[in-house]
Amino acid sequence: MAERNVLRVLKGATAFPPPIWMMRQAGRYLPEYRATRSKAGSFLDLCYNPELACEVTLQPIRRFGFDASILFSDILVVPHALGRDLRFDEGVGPRMTPITAQEIAGLDDDGFHVNLSPVYEAVRKIRSELPEKTTLLGFCGAPWTVATYMVAGRGTPDQAPTRLFGYRNPEALDELLNLLADLSADYLANQVDAGADAVQIFDSWSGVLDEAAFQRWCVRPVARLLARFRARHADVPVIGFPRGAGLAYNSYRQQTGVTALALDWTVPFAQAKQLQAVGAVQGNLDPLRLVAGGAALEEGVRAILETLGDGPLIFNLGHGITPDAPVEHVDQMIRLVRGAQR
Amino acid sequence: MAERNVLRVLKGATAFPPPIWMMRQAGRYLPEYRATRSKAGSFLDLCYNPELACEVTLQPIRRFGFDASILFSDILVVPHALGRDLRFDEGVGPRMTPITAQEIAGLDDDGFHVNLSPVYEAVRKIRSELPEKTTLLGFCGAPWTVATYMVAGRGTPDQAPTRLFGYRNPEALDELLNLLADLSADYLANQVDAGADAVQIFDSWSGVLDEAAFQRWCVRPVARLLARFRARHADVPVIGFPRGAGLAYNSYRQQTGVTALALDWTVPFAQAKQLQAVGAVQGNLDPLRLVAGGAALEEGVRAILETLGDGPLIFNLGHGITPDAPVEHVDQMIRLVRGAQR
Numbered sequence: 095m096a097e098r099n100v101l102r103v104l105k106g107a108t109a110f111p112p113p114i115w116m117m118r119q120a121g122r123y124l125p126e127y128r129a130t131r132s133k134a135g136s137f138l139d140l141c142y143n144p145e146l147a148c149e150v151t152l153q154p155i156r157r158f159g160f161d162a163s164i165l166f167s168d169i170l171v172v173p174h175a176l177g178r179d180l181r182f183d184e185g186v187g188p189r190m191t192p193i194t195a196q197e198i199a200g201l202d203d204d205g206f207h208v209n210l211s212p213v214y215e216a217v218r219k220i221r222s223e224l225p226e227k228t229t230l231l232g233f234c235g236a237p238w239t240v241a242t243y244m245v246a247g248r249g250t251p252d253q254a255p256t257r258l259f260g261y262r263n264p265e266a267l268d269e270l271l272n273l274l275a276d277l278s279a280d281y282l283a284n285q286v287d288a289g290a291d292a293v294q295i296f297d298s299w300s301g302v303l304d305e306a307a308f309q310r311w312c313v314r315p316v317a318r319l320l321a322r323f324r325a326r327h328a329d330v331p332v333i334g335f336p337r338g339a340g341l342a343y344n345s346y347r348q349q350t351g352v353t354a355l356a357l358d359w360t361v362p363f364a365q366a367k368q369l370q371a372v373g374a375v376q377g378n379l380d381p382l383r384l385v386a387g388g389a390a391l392e393e394g395v396r397a398i399l400e401t402l403g404d405g406p407l408i409f410n411l412g413h414g415i416t417p418d419a420p421v422e423h424v425d426q427m428i429r430l431v432r433g434a435q436r
Numbered sequence: 437m438a439e440r441n442v443l444r445v446l447k448g449a450t451a452f453p454p455p456i457w458m459m460r461q462a463g464r465y466l467p468e469y470r471a472t473r474s475k476a477g478s479f480l481d482l483c484y485n486p487e488l489a490c491e492v493t494l495q496p497i498r499r500f501g502f503d504a505s506i507l508f509s510d511i512l513v514v515p516h517a518l519g520r521d522l523r524f525d526e527g528v529g530p531r532m533t534p535i536t537a538q539e540i541a542g543l544d545d546d547g548f549h550v551n552l553s554p555v556y557e558a559v560r561k562i563r564s565e566l567p568e569k570t571t572l573l574g575f576c577g578a579p580w581t582v583a584t585y586m587v588a589g590r591g592t593p594d595q596a597p598t599r600l601f602g603y604r605n606p607e608a609l610d611e612l613l614n615l616l617a618d619l620s621a622d623y624l625a626n627q628v629d630a631g632a633d634a635v636q637i638f639d640s641w642s643g644v645l646d647e648a649a650f651q652r653w654c655v656r657p658v659a660r661l662l663a664r665f666r667a668r669h670a671d672v673p674v675i676g677f678p679r680g681a682g683l684a685y686n687s688y689r690q691q692t693g694v695t696a697l698a699l700d701w702t703v704p705f706a707q708a709k710q711l712q713a714v715g716a717v718q719g720n721l722d723p724l725r726l727v728a729g730g731a732a733l734e735e736g737v738r739a740i741l742e743t744l745g746d747g748p749l750i751f752n753l754g755h756g757i758t759p760d761a762p763v764e765h766v767d768q769m770i771r772l773v774r775g776a777q778r
Binding site: 251307382 | 593596599600603604606643644645646647648649650680681682683684687701702703704705706707720721722724725727728730731732735736739754758
């Protein structure tokens with residue numbers, strides 16, 4: 095069998111037109127997702143149900159034939175599997191009981207992988223049902239991003255509660271990040287054992303830190319995670335996604351050991367080209383261009399293909415697709431990418 | 437009289453220890469501000485009352501002896517003076533009626549400067565009461581940032597409503613940005629006529645745009661604003677603050693014509709040094725280090741002084757001071773900066 099095209103590009107090959115998938119491609123913009131979701135009970139029930147998680151993972155592949163599939167799950171299953179409470183309230187996002195410095199010292203990873211076994215089961219099931227040519231991606235949240243929810247108990251625009259916690263309790267935050275790094279490394283390695291071809295680390299909140307905090311709370315834990323993951327899977331590509339990191343994307347790439355970078359939509363093309371010179375990049379259409387459609391979508395797609403199409407590129411959005419994106423615009427985007435001529 | 441020290445640094449001189457002021461230094465963290473605020477009626481009443489606006493502007497100068505004073509006002513007085521409704525609801529921020537593409541075509545600037553005359557009066561009054569050595573800064577919001585509130589009717593974490601509006605109505609958004617650029621240029625020039633030594637342009641929401649949108653909606657209107665302002669005040673320093681712009685800080689500096697840059701706290705030092713090589717920089721302590729105090733504050737201050745202290749630097753926060761910052765920590769920060777030795 096020829097190597098899957100997303101995997102080939104992740105390892106440094108150039109393909110034109112580039113392979114394409116979308117972050118959050120199994121999501122609320124799809125009527126078939128909403129139908130399955132309504133049968134599943136809670137959002138967490140869906141994450142822990144291998145059959146239904148497999149079903150929603152496959153829906154966008156069936157409809158659009160994307161080149162990569164990504165496990166349907168949530169980054170917060172990791173703290174949940176560690177025994178932290180978690181619920182998803184409709185329309186307001188995740189809610190947890192904020193963790194204290196004392197509770198961090200008492201975290202216990204007994205049963206962690208047993209709790210996550212439905213996820214591993216889902217990966218196995220997805221791989222068995224996925225077209226042979228489709229790359230399967232596993233994923234986790236980066237330690238910092240997962241920690242922001244554990245400390246604040248919710249999402250906040252600038253993660254002020256967790257930054258402040260870290261300034262006041264630097265050792266406790268380090269301890270939490272180290273634990274999350276080690277557990278997440280094993281979690282990703284188990285996903286690969288179950289059939290994932292490559293993995294992505296979502297660091298959605300890395301863009302709110304100053305340089306010293308970025309080094310200590312983002313780069314260091316991800317480097318630790320990578321080192322531990324590499325001990326089990328030396329050659330499996332890892333995509334890093336330090337969303338909003340700006341110029342710090344460069345040091346992130348150099349210091350963490352990730353194979354490829356997912357670029358958010360604010361990364362300028364000159365920087366994207368530099369990053370692409372040392373490894374594959376993935377991205378980076380503003381998801382709202384997909385919502386708008388028309389000229390805004392065409393211009394956005396064209397700019398990416400023209401500037402990044404001559405190197406290792408996986409076409410994607412610069413963040414997850416939003417629920418208000420029309421399915422017809424997704425079709426239009428795929429036609430624009432797959433019909434591109436050099 | 438010797439030139440005021442902030443002004444001298446804005447023009448390229450190096451001073452060590454550097455001069456210091458804080459964004460939002462007249463604000464809720466100060467008990468004397470809260471006392472005046474409670475007498476003023478609404479927040480907008482305070483902005484339009486020259487005596488009280490002068491009083492709160494001077495409070496942090498009296499208490500801390502900052503090297504610069506900044507007019508107490510709000511960036512949204514510009515659309516308000518254009519006839520758009522505006523109110524500030526306690527604890528939830530500004531609220532406006534979202535503007536439509538049709539309404540943009542009908543905007544009328546008759547009476548604009550008459551409506552803003554209390555602001556000009558406040559500037560005159562502040563200058564007359566300020567210590568001779570203290571630099572007085574005027575300010576406005578950048579066209580894009582002001583437009584985000586006009587279109588969305590409120591602040592949002594990623595300005596999705598205005599990005600989408602711009603993708604769907606590019607000509608209407610250009611028209612709005614051009615109008616705001618021209619009016620803001622005159623507004624700033626009038627503040628200088630009234631006594632401001634220099635001005636700052638706050639582009640608080642420039643960090644949410646892709647490269648093409650950043651060029652069209654941030655850089656182009658600010659360049660237009662600068663050109664018009666320069667026709668009246670060729671030598672008055674202008675500080676640009678494209679918060680969150682990441683690598684795009686560089687092109688913003690090159691293309692808009694601003695004299696100096698205010699850096700948000702996420703700008704890495706290597707980039708800050710590059711930017712400082714062509715003009716003064718201002719910043720960029722994470723405001724939460726000020727809230728935390730102790731070692732987090734000391735480390736943050738030291739890092740800035742060590743890396744940027746040998747060039748034109750105005751010490752400041754990387755964003756406005758937050759209401760929960762203890763006054764004693766502000767004292768501690770000032771002692772650390774003013775007591776620094778090279």
